[in-house]
Amino acid sequence: MKLHVLFTLAGVEYALPFDSVLQMEGYAGATLVPGAPAYVDGIVTVRGMVVPVLDLRTRFGLPRAEIGLDTRIIVAECSGRVVALRVDSAREVLKLDIEKNQPAPSIVSERSSGFVHAVHALGKRLLLLIDLPKLLGENSHDLPHALPHADGTTRFQLPS
Amino acid sequence: MTGTADLKEFIAAYLIEAEEHLTVANTQLLAIESAQRNGDTNPRGLRETFRSLHTIKGLSAMVGIEPVVAIAHRMENFLRDSDRSGSALPQPAIDALLRGVRAIEQRIAALARGDIAAAPSEELLAALDSLGLSAAPVARAPTSVLDLDPELLAKLAPFEVDQLLRGIATGARALRAEFSPSPERAAQGLTINSVRERIAKVADIVRVLPRAVPVAPGAPGGLCFILILLTRATDEAIAEAVGLGSLNVQGIARDSPTKAVVPDLAPSIDAELDGVDDGRIDTHSRRGVVRVDVSRLDDAMEGLSALIVTRYRLARSIAALTEHGVNTRELSGIMNDNARQLRDLRAAIVRVRMVPVNELLERIPLLVRGLRRATNRSVRLELEGGDAELDKSVSERLFPVIVHLVRNAVDHAIETPDERLRRGKPEEGLLRITCGARSNTRLEITVSDDGRGIDRAAVAAKAGRPAPDDDAGLLELLCIPGLSTRDIVTTTSGRGMGMEIVKRTIVDELGGELELHSQFGQGTTFTLRVPLTISIVDAFSFECSDQRFVVPVTMVEEIIEVDSNALVQVPANEDGSPAVDMISRRGVAVPMIQLWQVFHLQAGKKPPRKAIVVRRAGAPVAFAVDRMLGQQEVVIRPMNDALVRAPGVSGATDLGDGRPTLVLDLVALSASLNTSSQPLARAR
Numbered sequence: 001m002k003l004h005v006l007f008t009l010a011g012v013e014y015a016l017p018f019d020s021v022l023q024m025e026g027y028a029g030a031t032l033v034p035g036a037p038a039y040v041d042g043i044v045t046v047r048g049m050v051v052p053v054l055d056l057r058t059r060f061g062l063p064r065a066e067i068g069l070d071t072r073i074i075v076a077e078c079s080g081r082v083v084a085l086r087v088d089s090a091r092e093v094l095k096l097d098i099e100k101n102q103p104a105p106s107i108v109s110e111r112s113s114g115f116v117h118a119v120h121a122l123g124k125r126l127l128l129l130i131d132l133p134k135l136l137g138e139n140s141h142d143l144p145h146a147l148p149h150a151d152g153t154t155r156f157q158l159p160s
Numbered sequence: 161m162t163g164t165a166d167l168k169e170f171i172a173a174y175l176i177e178a179e180e181h182l183t184v185a186n187t188q189l190l191a192i193e194s195a196q197r198n199g200d201t202n203p204r205g206l207r208e209t210f211r212s213l214h215t216i217k218g219l220s221a222m223v224g225i226e227p228v229v230a231i232a233h234r235m236e237n238f239l240r241d242s243d244r245s246g247s248a249l250p251q252p253a254i255d256a257l258l259r260g261v262r263a264i265e266q267r268i269a270a271l272a273r274g275d276i277a278a279a280p281s282e283e284l285l286a287a288l289d290s291l292g293l294s295a296a297p298v299a300r301a302p303t304s305v306l307d308l309d310p311e312l313l314a315k316l317a318p319f320e321v322d323q324l325l326r327g328i329a330t331g332a333r334a335l336r337a338e339f340s341p342s343p344e345r346a347a348q349g350l351t352i353n354s355v356r357e358r359i360a361k362v363a364d365i366v367r368v369l370p371r372a373v374p375v376a377p378g379a380p381g382g383l384c385f386i387l388i389l390l391t392r393a394t395d396e397a398i399a400e401a402v403g404l405g406s407l408n409v410q411g412i413a414r415d416s417p418t419k420a421v422v423p424d425l426a427p428s429i430d431a432e433l434d435g436v437d438d439g440r441i442d443t444h445s446r447r448g449v450v451r452v453d454v455s456r457l458d459d460a461m462e463g464l465s466a467l468i469v470t471r472y473r474l475a476r477s478i479a480a481l482t483e484h485g486v487n488t489r490e491l492s493g494i495m496n497d498n499a500r501q502l503r504d505l506r507a508a509i510v511r512v513r514m515v516p517v518n519e520l521l522e523r524i525p526l527l528v529r530g531l532r533r534a535t536n537r538s539v540r541l542e543l544e545g546g547d548a549e550l551d552k553s554v555s556e557r558l559f560p561v562i563v564h565l566v567r568n569a570v571d572h573a574i575e576t577p578d579e580r581l582r583r584g585k586p587e588e589g590l591l592r593i594t595c596g597a598r599s600n601t602r603l604e605i606t607v608s609d610d611g612r613g614i615d616r617a618a619v620a621a622k623a624g625r626p627a628p629d630d631d632a633g634l635l636e637l638l639c640i641p642g643l644s645t646r647d648i649v650t651t652t653s654g655r656g657m658g659m660e661i662v663k664r665t666i667v668d669e670l671g672g673e674l675e676l677h678s679q680f681g682q683g684t685t686f687t688l689r690v691p692l693t694i695s696i697v698d699a700f701s702f703e704c705s706d707q708r709f710v711v712p713v714t715m716v717e718e719i720i721e722v723d724s725n726a727l728v729q730v731p732a733n734e735d736g737s738p739a740v741d742m743i744s745r746r747g748v749a750v751p752m753i754q755l756w757q758v759f760h761l762q763a764g765k766k767p768p769r770k771a772i773v774v775r776r777a778g779a780p781v782a783f784a785v786d787r788m789l790g791q792q793e794v795v796i797r798p799m800n801d802a803l804v805r806a807p808g809v810s811g812a813t814d815l816g817d818g819r820p821t822l823v824l825d826l827v828a829l830s831a832s833l834n835t836s837s838q839p840l841a842r843a844r
Contacts, residue, residue, distance in 0.1 A: 031820045032707060033799075034759035035806040043804055043812055043820045045797070050812040050820055052803040081801060 002098050006127065007074060007090035010062045014087075015096065015120065015127045022046070022075040022082065024090050027053075027067055044084055046075050053084045059135070060115065078132045096120055101129060171271065174223050176451065178268050181212035183522065185261050188212070190525045193254050201248050203323050209257070210239040216264065227277045228264050234288035235260045246322045256287045258526075306334065307412050312369060312386065320366050320388070324412075327364070327390040335363070337387045337398070338408040340379035352385050362401045363391030388412070454552055457513050464509055465795040467502060469814045471495075472792075476817075506793075510693055514549035517595045517603065520559055521545045524593060527563060531570040538577050538588045539570055548597035551693040557670060558605070558690060561662050565607040565686050566591065573611030573684055583681070585610065602672075603692050608685035614638075614678040632777050635676040639663040666690060667828070697796060699823065701789040701815060702772070705761035709785075710794055710813055711772060711824045718773040720745060722784055727752065743771070743782060752782040753833065758808075774826045781830040796823050807832035 003018035023046070030042030030053045039058040043050050053073060057064055065071075070089035075082065101118040108116055108128075117131035188205040195202035217232035235257055242249060249257075263284055267277035306313060306324060313321075324334045339355050352368070359365060366388045375382040391398065395409050475495060482488045521543050528541045550558075574580075574589035581587055590610045598604040619637050620627040628634045638659040666672045672690035691697075691714065699710040700719070720743075728742040730751075741752040752771055756763055768784035775781075794813040797820075799805065808829025812820035 029819075031812070031822060032761075033804045033806055033809065033822065034761075036804050040803050043799065045812070045814055045818070045820050050797045050799050050804075052801050054803070083801065083803070 001095045004094055004096045004127075004129075005074060005090060006092040006094055007072065007085075007087040009056055009060065009088050010065075013125060013127050014116075014130055015094075016074065016076065016085075016130050016132065018093060020076050020078060020132055022077055024072050024074050025084075026069075027071045027073045027086060029067060041086060044073065046082070046084065049082055051075065051082045051084050053086050054135075055086045057086075057088075076132060078136050081136060083136060094122075096122070096127070104128070171223060174219055174225075175268055175272050177219060178216055178228075178264070181216050182261055182265050182268065185209050185212040185216075186258070186526050187522055189254060189257055189261065190529065192249055193251075196248050196251075196254075201246075201323070201326065203243070203246065203320070206239060206243055206249070210236060210243060213239065225267070225271065225277050227279050228267050230285065231260050231263055231280050231288070234285060234291075238288065238291040253291050256291055258529075259284060260288055308336065308388075312336075312388075315369055316367055316388070323364075323366055324388070324390060332390045332392050334366075334412045335389045335391060335395075335398075335409055336412050337389060337410075338384050339387065340373070340381065340384040342380045355385075356387070358401045359387060359389065359398065362393040362398050363389040366390055452512070454513070457509065457552075460509050461513075464502075464506055465797075467505075468793065468795055471498060471502060472815055474498075510551070513551050513553075513693070515552050515555050516545075517548045517550055517555075518545040520555055520562065521593065521595060523559070524562070524566060527566060528570065528591065531567060535571055536576065537570055537574050539574055540588050540590050542590065542592040544592070544594040544596070546596040548595065548603055549692070550603050550690075554603075554670060554690060554693065557665050558688075561665050561688070562593070562605065562607065564659075564662055566593070569607060569609040569611065569684070573609045573613070575612055597692065598689060602689050605688040605690075606685055607688075608683060610683040613680040613682050613684055614676075615680055631676045631678060634678065635659075635663075635674065636777070638676070697794060698791065699794045699813070700772070700791050701794075701821070702770070702785045703787050703789060704759075704768070704785040705756045705764050707761060708789065708815065708821050709755075709824050710815070710821055711826055713791065715774055715825065715827055716772055717775050717780060718745075719788060720771050720773060720782065722752075722767075722769055722771050724767045741784075745773070745780070745782075748780070750780045750782050752784055753830065755783045755785055758829065758833065772826060774830065776827050776830045781826075783826050783829075794821075794823070 004015040005018055005021050005024070006013055006015050008014070025046070030044050032042045033040065036042070036052070039055050041053040041055050044053055055064070065088065071086065072090040073084040073086050074090055075084045101120050104116050104119050108119070115131055115135050116128045117134070118129040120127040120129060188209040192202045192205045192209070195205070213232045213236045217229055217236055220228040220232060238253070263280055270277055306321065328334050337359070339352060341352060345351070356365060356368065369386045369388070371384055371386055373379050373382060373384050398409060478488050478491050478495065524543060525541060528539060531537070532539050569591050574591070575583065577587045580589065592608045594606045596604055614634060616634050617627045619634060623637045623640055625637060628637060641660045663674055666674045666688050670690045672688060675687040676684070677687070678684040698713040700713060700716060701708060701710045722743065726743060730740045730742055739754065739757065741754070742749050743752045750773065754768065764786050768786050770786070770788055771782040771784045773780050773782045794815070796811040796813055798811050799809065808825055809822050810825040810828070811823045813823050815821050
């Protein structure tokens with residue numbers, strides 16, 4: 001059993017492993033960044049970090065939507081990168097028995113460019129499981145190398 | 161799992177400490193080498209080196225890094241023997257010791273990466289072992305003895321006595337000078353520290369001994385300092401340097417017909433170590449010094465950033481109240497106090513993050529020494545540091561750049577000794593590095609050589625471009641990614657980073673400037689100017705197409721009014737690249753770029769009324785914007801994710817409205833407009 005965050009996009013339910021989610025927030029728009037890909041709304045500040053907002057509708061080839069009261073951003077972390085995913089709504093956190101995941105039918109997987117890697121049947125509901133590394137990974141090759149972490153020390157003189 | 165966590169922390173502290181002692185050992189060994197080249201000895205350096213290795217050995221034994229213990233132990237043994245014999249270190253011994261230090265460094269680096277420290281090679285251990293055998297004590301026959309109280313003499317270490325006797329033998333005078341501190345003298349600026357500084361200009365201070373004396377008019381504190389000196393200056397010169405008559409100077413050398421009189425009263429090096437180990441004796445006088453992990457300072461800075469953002473929100477709320485007719489005079493007063501306190505706090509934190517620029521420079525001599533040997537060039541290194549300090553994060557980015565420039569200079573620029581003689585230059589090449597604060601906010605570093613200079617035509621041919629007619633153009637060519645002016649990859653250069661990275665680090669990452677001055681056949685000088693600190697900057701905020709932006713003040717040359725009637729439209733390409741206008745500024749044509757067009761924003765209702773002028777490669781470029789909003793200190797947060805990296809955007813900041821505002825690098829933006837016609841075409 002593993003905790004998942006459930007969200008919706010154009011009436012379809014998706015699930016994301018809870019342990020990759022940092023937080024969920026309401027959304028009031030992002031600051032435009034010139035030259036960013038079309039599916040990037042811009043940037044927002046989360047916990048003092050500047051993170052890009054990915055509009056999952058655009059990413060999945062769905063029509064754009066206005067920002068509404070239900071619109072949420074899910075702040076997720078994946079191999080050191082932090083991004084915010086803009087979704088129509090996100091209300092539930094559920095334990096899913098991942099043993100019961102079914103591989104996504106190839107046509108689904110193809111249609112979603114591989115972003116959906118499995119399907120989970122929960123009673124009558126069908127949940128699509130998101131492959132987060134895949135969703136973000138396409139750009140990983142041109143990621144900046146992480147700046148060398150400041151591991152040195154410095155000293156200061158105590159007032160005498 | 162607390163055990164592992166503790167050990168991890170312990171190892172981290174060990175690595176830091178070991179690195180520090182390795183730096184000392186390197187520096188001192190080089191100092192010994194250079195002193196010996198001038199015919200002097202450097203007993204103090206030898207002892208420092210010994211101490212460092214002794215400490216490294218002890219620490220390594222504590223954390224169980226046996227390979228390091230094995231190396232350090234042998235080096236320590238040899239250094240102890242050398243100290244006892246008072247002899248100069250033979251060159252092969254210095255080489256072997258430096259190799260030993262290098263071997264320890266490699267193991268420390270491996271541990272830092274999480275690897276295991278490899279066992280040292282038998283050959284290295286044998287080399288270090290064999291040192292001890294050849295270091296026969298040198299018999300000395302001093303012709304003088306020291307005429308000093310036995311009590312004082314007992315406080316001098318053997319190497320200090322030796323230094324004095326050697327000095328006397330070469331014609332210097334050994335003196336003792338007394339200085340008694342008093343409130344009056346302190347008021348005149350005379351303290352033991354200032355006296356020490358002044359005397360150091362005319363004499364070598366061998367030792368300073370504090371001594372309790374009876375309270376007297378001349379010594380109201382009941383304390384006096386005895387300075388044991390070696391000098392070639394006259395008593396008058398010394399008195400003049402110190403600028404007081406109260407310094408009692410007398411000679412302490414007396415001819416001796418008999419043999420050495422140095423009694424074995426002084427504590428041996430081992431006895432002194434008892435003090436070293438429990439920290440009582442510490443030549444660096446680290447008392448009152450705290451070692452702090454940079455990440456903790458980053459946390460403090462982060463907290464401060466949050467405070468500054470909150471302040472903006474507060475200021476907005478107050479402004480809103482004022483607009484509604486509320487009397488906010490008292491609030492404004494509090495806000496002013498608050499602003500001042502924040503400034504002070506910021507200054508305090510920034511100060512804590514500062515490291516002396518000399519810390520950067522002290523690693524250079526070893527590098528040059530290695531290059532000298534690898535390339536068979538004869539190079540003299542001149543370093544000119546200063547008191548300037550810079551932010552640790554700037555310093556960390558700067559160092560690889562300096563290393564690269566130094567490598568290039570020794571490897572490519574400075575000719576072989578034969579070639580230099582043929583060209584009528586001194587056989588020994590000169591590499592000169594200066595480092596100094598240029599203003600309160602900028603540090604200037606120059607790396608110059610008197611080598612062959614850069615052949616513009618050759619570089620241009622290599623890059624497949626026309627030959628540039630000035631140094632700025634040449635620098636631009638050199639910074640083209642992947643351009644190497646040498647086909648052969650040598651062992652010392654050719655790998656690592658190119659000029660392209662130098663430029664990216666200095667200009668793009670640090671927001672600094674890079675300049676080149678090269679005279680073919682005569683030499684090359686690189687000038688780097690970088691901000692002393694980053695992350696919080698003074699910035700102008702402005703609006704363009706209803707979006708707010710900020711630009712650091714340091715980048716802006718001028719803000720001008722735009723009279724739309726005075727704009728000259730330049731014929732545009734049909735490739736969709738943004739149109740460029742021209743404007744006349746004091747009779748000079750300045751290209752003007754519409755920011756909204758470059759950034760693909762909606763056109764404003766009215767034509768832009770202001771323009772921000774920046775200077776790129778010496779030439780002004782103007783960016784038209786709608787209106788200026790103000791000037792304020794902003795906290796710059798990096799935008800690291802590849803999805804939102806854009807030329808001309810160096811980060812984001814929060815102006816208090818909860819939304820990030822883009823921080824623009826207009827210099828980089830204008831550069832990107834030149835190199836590609838559509839740098840910011842949206843994928844949309």
